[in-house]
Amino acid sequence: MNNLYSQIVNQKAKISLVGLGYVGMPIAVAFAKKAQVIGFDLNKEKVKLYKNGIDPTKEVGDDVIKNTKVEFTSEASDLKKAKFHIVAVPTPVNEDHTPDLRPVESASKIVGQNLTEGSIVVFESTVYPGVTEEICVPILEKESGLICGKDFKVGYSPERINPGDKVHRLETIVKVVSGMDLESLDVIAKVYELVVDAGVHKAASIKVAEAAKVIENSQRDINIAFMNELSLIFHKMGIDTKEVLEAAGTKWNFLKFSPGLVGGHCIGVDPYYLTHKAEQLGYHSQIILAGRQINDGMGRVVAESAIKLMIKNKKDVANAKVGIFGFTFKENCPDTRNTKVIDIVNELREFNIEPLVFDPEADAEEAEQIYGLKFASEDEMNELDLLIIAVNHDVFANQNLNYWLDRVENxxxxxxxxxxxNRDELESLNVSYWRL
Known part of the structure; x- marks a missing residue:
């Protein structure tokens, strides 16, 4: 197995990427510059787009996809041609916030059915400590008939790709790597060093690497929850939260977080993986779950504040025309899965308000499929009783003030x-302005 690295470098052994979403596809493209890569996804339509040189994720762009040497496929049997498998499938949560491991279990099954002797399988999906060795390995063994440690080896290297971020990319973020033993760790580290310019950090074990990933986003979640709680308190005090944070931020060790909606596949999900495992071991999380509760409730806070604002401004709430700008889970990214903007929509519906939603960056087909929501056109976003800017896409941030003022009524x-x-500018124009 030690010579697997040299086989990859000499293009005699292939790397496979299982799962070609926002995480897997950029990894496949990066490795294809240095090695032979098979990019596999069950979604035939997505694979067809990639083959036609179209990047539906907008992560690397159509030109890069057109020119990449990745062998895109939806045929699982093509995985037999690879010796180094990277699994990058989503790990969502169920409605009751328990981990939904079905995607990673399904990927393990597919890889297992096409696993050959002398291979290494590396998981990148966010999981709680123990999933790789206790859940994925038995599936790989059962489906392949091979023995882990003897016929094949496993590792874990948590993904740190930040969708829509053009600065913090695979190449520029230190990569945490782990292996089931020193031999596999050495090969996995060397393979990732081919593409990660920032270098790798060798974790002491697979469980340590799994734990490191799950706490990265949990820490961020808790910090944002603190900001959201401050926002709730300061609104009651009649103080502007942004102004408070700007003042506090002048201290060298003040952590610069902001209040906001916490959606997506990581920050709003990963903490539940950690607390689920803790519950199994008899520990009930207090800080982590408290943070989650605050962040999960922010859509309701925004909707209720919207109603109060309209009443205060003598708007006819029952017949109000509300327009929401932005629907994706984060700026400059087409992904609408796990967006918390839908919480605002649903809460407004409780007041019999059907808001118009406009998002030029979002995947409209995906939003309709997941939420049954049809986006409004830009022209329809006029004569609004209330305008809500929910996502700070560049396309919105670059608009002048009149773009927004011309869309709201009297x-x-x-x-x-x-x-x-700018709060002062808007208030000088008698705009009733509210921000988190």
Whole structure:
């Protein structure tokens, strides 16, 4: 197995990427510059787009996809041609916030059915400590008939790709790597060093690497929850949260987080993986779950604040026309899965308000499929009783003030969840302005 690395470098052994989403596809493209790569995804339509040089994720762009040497496929049997498998499938949570391991179990089954002797399988999906060795390895063994440690080896290297971020990329973020033993760790580290310019950090064990990933986003989640709680308190005090944070941020060791909606596949999900495992071991999380509760409730806070604002401004709430700008889980990214903007939509519906939603960056087909939501056109976002800026896409941030003012009726009411606009300027124009 030691010579697997040289076989990969000399293009005699292939790397496979299982799962070609926002995480897997950029990894496949990066490795294809140095090795032979098979990019596998069950979604035939997605694979067809990649083969036609189209990047539906907008992570690397159509030109890069057109020119990449990745062998895109939806045929699982093609995985037999690879010796180094990287699994990068989503790990969501169920409605009751318990981990949904079905995607990673299904991927393990597919890889197992096509696993050959002398291979290494590395998991990148976010999981709680123990999943790789206790859940994935038995599936790989059962499906392949091979023995882990003897016929094949496993490792774990948590993904750290930040969708929509053009600065923090696979190549520029230190990669945590782990292996089941020193031999596999050495090979896995060397393979990732081919593409990660920032270098690798060798974790002491697979469980340590799994734990490191799951706490990275849990820490961020807790910090944002603290900001959201401060926002709730300061609103009651009549103090502007952004102004408070700007003042506090002048201290060298003040952590610069902001209040906001916490969606996506990581920050709003990973803490539940950690607390689920803790519960199994008899420990009930207090800080982590408290943070989750606050962040999960922010859609309701925004909707209720919207109703209060309209009443205060003598708007006819029952017939109000509300427009929401932005629907994706984060800026400059087409992904609508796990967006918390849907919470605002659903809460407004409780008041019999059907808001219009406009998002030029979002995957409209995906939003309709998942949420049954049809986006409004930009032209429809006019004569609004209330305007809500929910996502700070560049396309919104680059608009001048009149773009927003011209869209709201008479007594103008604007909610700016990201604090993009200038409060003093708006208030001098008699705009009723609210931000988190």
């Amino acid at each position: 007594k103008r009411v604007i909610m700016d969840l990201k604090g993009m606009l």
